[in-house]
Amino acid sequence: MRFRSIRGTAVTAALCVAMSAQLTQPVLAAPEKSGEPRYSAGSASVGDPYFPNQGNGGFDVQHYDIAFSYDPATKHMDATTTITALATQDMDQFNLDFQGPEISALSVGKHPADFRRDGQELIVTPRPKVKVGETFTVTVKYAGTPPVITDPDGSIEGWVPTDDGAFVAGEPQGAPSWFPGSDHPTDKATFTFHATVPEGLTAVGNGQLLSKTTKDGRTTFVWDSTEPMATYLATVTIGNFQVNETKTSAGIPVYTAVDPRLVSQSAATVARIPEIVDYLSSVFGPYPFASTGAIVDRAPNVGYALETQTKPIFSSSPSLGTMVHELAHQWYGDSVSPTRWSDIWLNEGFATYSQWLWTEHTGGITAQQTFNNSSNYGRAATSAFWQTITADPGPVDMFGSVPYNRGAMTLHALRGKVGDAVFFPLIKGWAAERKFGNASTRDFIAYAEKTSGMDLTNFFDVWIFQKGKPTTW
Numbered sequence: 001m002r003f004r005s006i007r008g009t010a011v012t013a014a015l016c017v018a019m020s021a022q023l024t025q026p027v028l029a030a031p032e033k034s035g036e037p038r039y040s041a042g043s044a045s046v047g048d049p050y051f052p053n054q055g056n057g058g059f060d061v062q063h064y065d066i067a068f069s070y071d072p073a074t075k076h077m078d079a080t081t082t083i084t085a086l087a088t089q090d091m092d093q094f095n096l097d098f099q100g101p102e103i104s105a106l107s108v109g110k111h112p113a114d115f116r117r118d119g120q121e122l123i124v125t126p127r128p129k130v131k132v133g134e135t136f137t138v139t140v141k142y143a144g145t146p147p148v149i150t151d152p153d154g155s156i157e158g159w160v161p162t163d164d165g166a167f168v169a170g171e172p173q174g175a176p177s178w179f180p181g182s183d184h185p186t187d188k189a190t191f192t193f194h195a196t197v198p199e200g201l202t203a204v205g206n207g208q209l210l211s212k213t214t215k216d217g218r219t220t221f222v223w224d225s226t227e228p229m230a231t232y233l234a235t236v237t238i239g240n241f242q243v244n245e246t247k248t249s250a251g252i253p254v255y256t257a258v259d260p261r262l263v264s265q266s267a268a269t270v271a272r273i274p275e276i277v278d279y280l281s282s283v284f285g286p287y288p289f290a291s292t293g294a295i296v297d298r299a300p301n302v303g304y305a306l307e308t309q310t311k312p313i314f315s316s317s318p319s320l321g322t323m324v325h326e327l328a329h330q331w332y333g334d335s336v337s338p339t340r341w342s343d344i345w346l347n348e349g350f351a352t353y354s355q356w357l358w359t360e361h362t363g364g365i366t367a368q369q370t371f372n373n374s375s376n377y378g379r380a381a382t383s384a385f386w387q388t389i390t391a392d393p394g395p396v397d398m399f400g401s402v403p404y405n406r407g408a409m410t411l412h413a414l415r416g417k418v419g420d421a422v423f424f425p426l427i428k429g430w431a432a433e434r435k436f437g438n439a440s441t442r443d444f445i446a447y448a449e450k451t452s453g454m455d456l457t458n459f460f461d462v463w464i465f466q467k468g469k470p471t472t473w
């Protein structure tokens with residue numbers, strides 16, 4: 001789904017197509033003069049240099065329906081994923097991204113289709129062929145153990161088994177471990193999950209819980225993620241969980257699931273979610289989604305947290321700062337997602353800066369003091385830290401300290417440059433203008449220049465495009 005909004009107002013699907021045609025690349029191929037379809041293969045990737053296999057061309061995913069049963073004892077998954085997509089060209093072949101277990105059947109609409117697999121690429125030959133403008137479904141049945149994926153920096157993601165279930169995280173390339181799709185942040189879609197697990201365990205997905213039914217010793221959880229979501233933000237995490245439901249003061253439902261072994265350590269932080277969401281809403285604008293919450297799991301081999309949409313996931317008991325960080329990502333990262341992975345500082349810089357603001361808001365050191373400290377501007381000019389380019393850190397360092405800390409420093413320096421009276425409306429306006437969409441570094445610069453009325457070429461040059469410790473800006 002290529003979903004954009006104007007001044008925070010959701011637009012219709014038809015208008016979306018027209019708008020993205022105008023604002024990004026044409027979505028629908030021009031009709032042939034003769035009116036005869038001209039079939040070709042959809043592209044195998046969107047061409048993101050950090051992950052060249054990610055995403056696909058020729059169609060735009062609208063919805064994923066992912067139904068599976070999983071048994072932690074055997075690590076066996078039995079799954080059927082149905083993708084609803086809009087064809088953006090006449091296609092005699094298209095690709096999906098998939099690294100999951102063996103496929104037993106695949107159909108396009110009602111018709112079984114030929115397919116082959118080549119690494120992450122699942123290559124499908126639909127018959128009848130698919131015409132531009134057609135909404136079609138792809139149903140993939142598969143079973144086995146989903147693989148753990150290793151990232152360029154050595155960390156793990158995808159479907160990660162734990163001692164009582166599975167920790168499921170997909171940034172930047174783990175989603176194809178457990179469902180086929182178009183795995184790039186520019187192809188957002190809505191999701192429904194039907195997860196069946198042994199009775200007693202809880203399966204926690206993005207969005208709202210529609211139903212929970214137990215039969216013959218197994219419980220099915222149905223979760224509905226009603227706003228567009230990038231594939232990397234999808235989760236259905238399984239385990240023994242203590243569940244709690246409450247609401248923020250604005251009435252947003254809060255669903256938390258905490259591993260019983262981590263309840264005493266994490267209770268104080270988890271209890272502050274409503275207060276954090278309220279505070280962040282006051283700075284960033286209305287919370288973008290229909291619900292919020294958190295999943296606190298025990299996955300010691302993962303070691304990081306992820307801003308999974310509506311319910312960030314933690315692989316151990318989170319600090320208050322990490323909780324603030326992941327909730328801030330709901331605005332910056334989840335609702336407004338990067339156009340390319342090189343834009344990751346827009347995610348991590350905002351989430352880190354939100355921690356600085358929270359610390360000041362709750363009576364700790366000021367954002368200026370955090371800016372100055374030895375993890376940030378206080379680092380020596382000779383430090384290797386200053387040698388990574390913020391707006392292009394590369395796949396190995398995309399979750400290193402530079403997109404986080406230099407990204408946050410960039411935002412604080414921008415605040416100093418344009419003044420509070422421009423900066424705070426700017427970051428709110430950015431979240432509203434790009435709600436449920438994507439944005440690049442260039443888009444952010446253009447927005448900051450428009451909002452401030454200033455030429456910020458040199459500012460962004462020294463902060464995000466050049467190496468070296470900035471001295472004047």
Ligand code: TRP
Pocket residue numbers: 151153155171172304305306307325326348351399
């Ligand atoms: N985006 C996550 C955060 O900032 C961190 C993260 C996601 C990560 N995937 C990763 C860190 C892979 C290291 C490796 O909270």
Ligand code: ZN
Pocket residue numbers: 325329347348351
């Ligand atoms: Zn982050």
